[in-house]
Amino acid sequence: MRDAARFADALWRAVTYVSVAQLHLNSNPLSPDLLVPEQVKPHPAGHWGTVPGTAFALSHAAIGSLGGSVEIMPILGAGHAGVVQIAMAWLTGELAAIRPQFSPDADGLSRLVRSFPDVGGLGAEVSPLLPAGSYLGGQLGGALAFAQGMALDIPDRVVMPILGDGECETPTTAASWLAAQALPGPCPVLPLVHVNGYRMGGRSQLGRMDDAGLCAYADALGWKPAVVRVDAAGHDEHQEFHRALQAAAAATAAGTRTVIFLRCVKGWSGPSEVSGRPVLNSPNAHKTPITDPRHRPEQFAALTAWLSSYRPAELFNTDGTPREMLADALNLIRRDTPPRVVRPRVSRARSVSLQDGRSFSEAVTTVLRRHAATGDLRVFSPDEMGSNRLGELVDEPWVSEILAEEVLLGWLAGWTATGRRGLLISYEAFAPLLTTGLVQLLKQRRLINGSSPSRPSLNLLLTSYGWNNVYTHGDPSLITALLATGEPAVRVLTPADPGRLAAAVDDALCSTGKLNVILAGKHTVTNRPMETIDEELERGLAVWPHLSDLDEPDLTLVIVGDLPAAVISKAVPEIRRRNGTRVRVVAVHDLTVLGQPSRWPAGLSTEESDRYFGSATPLLIVTLGHPAAVWGLIENRLRRPVEVIGWHEPERPMSQREMAETMGMDVAGVCAAAERLQAVRT
Structure with a gap:
């Protein structure tokens, strides 16, 4: 697209500017040259270091979908990128759609900067109520697995998780690169790794690598790499990245696992130092580097110079509406970007026969085969299907196994986020590994239930509990932790025999808006009289x-x-x-x-x-x-x-x-x- 670089530049400057304004200002967000100290937050707080690179990636994802062959759907992996997400949503008007007080004009921006970090109850972290927030980033590291589950069997778009280089050090992200090979069918995921060189406390491991090292790392895991360096946001940098993104998206859509490494300096476009303390290209850029601009003149001067560097007068009219190139870019995004689609939820009645559950194996196998026939079911397991007496399902195309519970949970969460049904089968003793991720998903579901109450439930079947496997395989603490949350969406289903297990699995797969955890022993073969099964299910x-x-x-x-x-x-x-x-x-x-x-x-x-x-x-x-x-x-x-x-x-x-x-x-x-x-x- 001929004007892609100029559109992306205007959008990047606007998103970054609004992000910096949220972090630091209480009022007068459009005239940095007329700022006075009283218009600055007394104690600026938040996260700056990820802003410029994340804003760059989001801007190009929006522009890259225009005129391209595939839709690019970004997902933010780092919760600290929430300030960028909010800035982009304010510009596009999607923030005002759910919080009308933040209208895309001068009054709305003034209310936004004054409200941050509360933002009308949305908070300062990534929100599932806004674009690019499908993955709730309170648990660092799960965005790649979530994106893989979301993209699985949906070939008409490319899901682009935006990952930090520190995020790639987490076990879940590290395992997800390799785990992608275990997913059958099309899975168009294009990870963008934001390599700015530093975590909060020091150098990142990927940041220590040169370009050849990054490429070797990706190649060895089965991903085709592209490295793009951006140390400034000039026309050439935007052009180069736009071309790289278009090529990578096309390759991903064609079935090639591709990754983009976006290299930039930590905190680029921000102050190089503040009050004699180095900021640029250091861990000091991670959080807000200007801490006391009201009372320290040199910090106030640094802040006004920083804000002015984005040339806001070229971006906004005095009433806060976009002008010229930014206006054209936003008009194109609003007009040409398709709405985020969640597949409609089809209501299903329970359909279990009394003959479905003569044993654990028969109960689970029969019910899963029946639901899989609809084409929207996937089962995930940590290489225990055979051990769990479910070996005859291993070769089914809707079953995926990998030895990483956290990755499996990401796949399940991403898969169900698109309106499809899933089940994770694991040992009870391994399930506590999922505690943090499940609590984060409960937080996410709590926020979106008002807008998506019909989203299919998250379902877990936990087998082989400690009473059978004794010392090393006994740990029921996941259930204890989930019940301690008091979250009404949690159901702990404890069927007393295989017949009731069949009914429980069927009921869970037909439910919406719940976290169903089913406990059932894989050795159980004795069935009890079933005359009360309807009451047990209903009450x-x-x-x-x-x-x-x-x-x-x-x-x-x-x-x-x-x-x-x-x-x-x-x-x-x-x-x-x-x-x-x-x-x-x-x-x-x-x-x-x-x-x-x-x-x-x-x-x-x-x-x-x-x-x-x-x-x-x-x-x-x-x-x-x-x-x-x-x-x-x-x-x-x-x-x-x-x-x-x-x-x-x-x-x-x-x-x-x-x-x-x-x-x-x-x-x-x-x-x-x-x-x-x-x-x-x-």
Whole structure:
């Protein structure tokens, strides 16, 4: 495109200028030559170092989509780039679309700089409510995997994650380069690595490499590299980068894994030093380098010179509207850039047969094959499908395996962000690796639920828990951590047998807006009577009549999972025989029913608790996970004696039988707990 370099230059200067203004100003954002100290923030705070390179990449992504053969969809990897995202969204009017007070004019810009870093409740970090914010960057390192999941099987656009060179040192990003080879089908992802040489605390590892080293690194991992150096933002630099971006996007769309390394100096276009402290090309450029411009004249002078260097009078009219080249660029972007498309969510009814779950393997395989037939399902697993009795699915084109849980979570999140359904299958012991990423995704979903409530749920199936794999493979802490967030979107599904597992997987894949974590043992083959399955699915629990006495119980036993179901089924006759106790057995299908109804959508009211558990009846809860997770849900509000049997970290390796005996997860342990509760009641 003939004017691409001039459009990109105007857009880059405008985005960078508005970013610097947000970081430093309280008012008068369009006339730096008329600034007075009182119009500057008393304590400027934020992140500057990533701004110029990120603004350069975003500007060229917008311009690169014009007149090109493919749409380029940028994703910001670094949360600290939020100031750039906000600046771009203010210029295009997309910020005003969700926060009308920040209109794209002088008044709106004045309100924006005064509001930063709050920005109308959006905050200063990357937001999923604005363009390029599909990946929430609070967890550094996941943007490349997220982009891969988002781009998978969508060949009509190129997804461009913008990564920092420090970000590439994270395990998730490092693994994602290699993991791309495990993804079948088209996956048009064009990573742009912003190599400015420094992390917050020192030199980055990629920044230490010369161009030949960067190329060798990319080549060895199966990516075709292009290195573009930008030490200024002149016409030639814009032209060179525009050509490189167009070529790389075309190669990516054609199936060649391509990466662009954008080399620039840390903090370029900003002050070289402030108050005698070096800034340019140093870690001192990472955060806002000018810290006290109100009271230090030399810093105030440096700030006004810095702002003036972007020549804002060429970019904006006095009323804050864009002029000349910037106006033309923004008009083209607004006119020619297609809207961000999320595939429509098709409502699906549950469709599980009672014959679907004769074993763990049959339950999962049957349901997944049925859902895969619609063409919008993908399953991700860390090389454990065979071990999880699901080996017959390994060669399915909709199954991907790689030994990196964090990458798998990125793929799942990116895939579902486009309106498609997915499931991550892993061992319970490995799942805590996903805690930070899942909490970040919950934060993201919390923000977007108002605009995208029908986004498919994030679904995890956790198998092989510690009760079977003992010492090294026992860690139920993911569930404990997720429940501790109090996030209403979380559901912990604990099916008691394979038939109920089939129903749980089907229900999770048909749901929207949730984080469903399903716990199920891969060895389970015993099925229980299914007459209460509808109530368990709809209400999250049910009384099991085949194990319960008809009268008001003396003791209620609560099953949370398949192993507790097996143990309690064996213990009930013994409890009756020993004490003549009237027993009620309640199976919990969704663990959050035990939580406060004011916080958890499925939480039982006081009246429901009495109806299911009995009025003031002692309660013995047997769970697969930490007792602390259950105690955190019930919060001493059941007004009755309660005891919880669950997982405690074993002091040493021991057999399954010894561990069950030690933790009370056997018939003798359940009977002993029942007697303790009866003693308390009497």
